[in-house]
Amino acid sequence: MAGFDFASVREIHHFFHPHILELTICRGREANENYCRGCMKPIGEGLAYHCQPCNFLLHVTCSQIPQQITDHPACSHVLCLQPQPWNYAPSACRCNACWQPITQRFSFHCSICRLDLHPSCANLPMEFKHPHDHQRHKLFLFFIPPYQNRLFTCNICHGVGGSWHYHCSECNYDSHVNCTQIPSIRESLLNEASEAVSRAYVNNGGGHMGGYMSTRSGPGHMERGFWE
Ligand SMILES: [Zn+2]
Ligand SMILES: [Zn+2]
Ligand SMILES: [Zn+2]
Ligand SMILES: [Zn+2]
Ligand SMILES: [Zn+2]
Ligand SMILES: [Zn+2]
Known part of the structure; x- marks a missing residue:
């Protein structure tokens, strides 16, 4: 090697x-x-x-983990790795993808898009076929829910969300990033x-x-x- x-x-x-x-x-x-x-x-x-x-x-x-991501579909700028959350009270920073807090750990940040992401969430696949929860069609990563109220209801936990999620437009299937078993x-x-x-x-x-x-x-x- x-x-x-x-x-x-x-x-x-x-x-x-x-x-x-x-x-x-x-x-x-x-x-x-x-x-x-x-x-x-x-x-x-x-x-x-x-x-x-x-x-x-x-x-x-x-x-x-790389210091920068330059080609992320959610951001046309450069996502920079930060040693801890950028410019927020530590408890206030949430990951745009999974909506979980980012406390005192590495995260990617773009100040123009106001985007904060766990490193693992910056690396989510844009599309994939789920092995069992939704086998019929591919699921696509959506950054904004494609509904008028900008919210979705998760088909797995039945909770309501407004963060990134996986979506199938043929079935109106939605699932939270963290509820979805994602092949890495x-x-x-x-x-x-x-x-x-x-x-x-x-x-x-x-x-x-x-x-x-x-x-x-x-x-x-x-x-x-x-x-x-
Ligand atoms: Zn950006
Ligand atoms: Zn030292
Ligand atoms: Zn996250
Ligand atoms: Zn570690
Ligand atoms: Zn869920
Ligand atoms: Zn479907």
């Missing part, structure tokens, strides 16, 4: 931290009591990037990247990984298998 020689993954410089981050293996209590600054979930057992003096930790996958189209690519980091670590005498196989298995981490 090109680009994954050990030297290049053992130490990284991340744009949100002034010091070098070192690849380390987290175990036991330390793994469950420390949080990733990217997703604010427990770091979990396994490899992570660490700055020891600051106790700054990042999941390997969270370290790979780029999941395998990123997991490959994480696994390559793990392999490089083991091959270079970094120690046994024990039962630990990849950076995905941390508790509560990667609900959608990607950039959470």
Whole structure:
């Protein structure tokens, strides 16, 4: 795998931290009591990037979230990754896609569109065929509900929403982003990247990984298998 020689993954410089981050293996209590600054979930057992003096930790996958997205269909500008929500009281910032709060974690922001997105929500597929909830037609990601009152009723939880959602215009089927089981189209690519980091670590005498196989298995981490 090109680009994954050990030297290049053992130490990284991340744009949100002034010091070098070192690849380390987290175990036991330390793994469950420390949080990733990217997703604010427990770091979990396994490899992570660490700055020891600051106790700054990042999941390997969270370290790979790009600094900018330039081609998102919801924004004709540049979506920039922020270390924490932009310009709001921390409790007031919600993700435009899933309408869940974004507190003290990485998020994408465009000030012109007033758009804030969890990294995973910035990566939702624009269309896909649902394996069981709606098999007849493709579902399309809508940024604004296509109804006069700009609201939709979710076919899964029956709640009303005004955020991004998946829609089928033939059936007037709607579902919240978080109620929809979304196949993660780029999941395998990123997991490959994480696994390559793990392999490089083991091959270079970094120690046994024990039962630990990849950076995905941390508790509560990667609900959608990607950039959470
Ligand atoms: Zn993380
Ligand atoms: Zn530091
Ligand atoms: Zn924009
Ligand atoms: Zn979201
Ligand atoms: Zn719902
Ligand atoms: Zn349909």
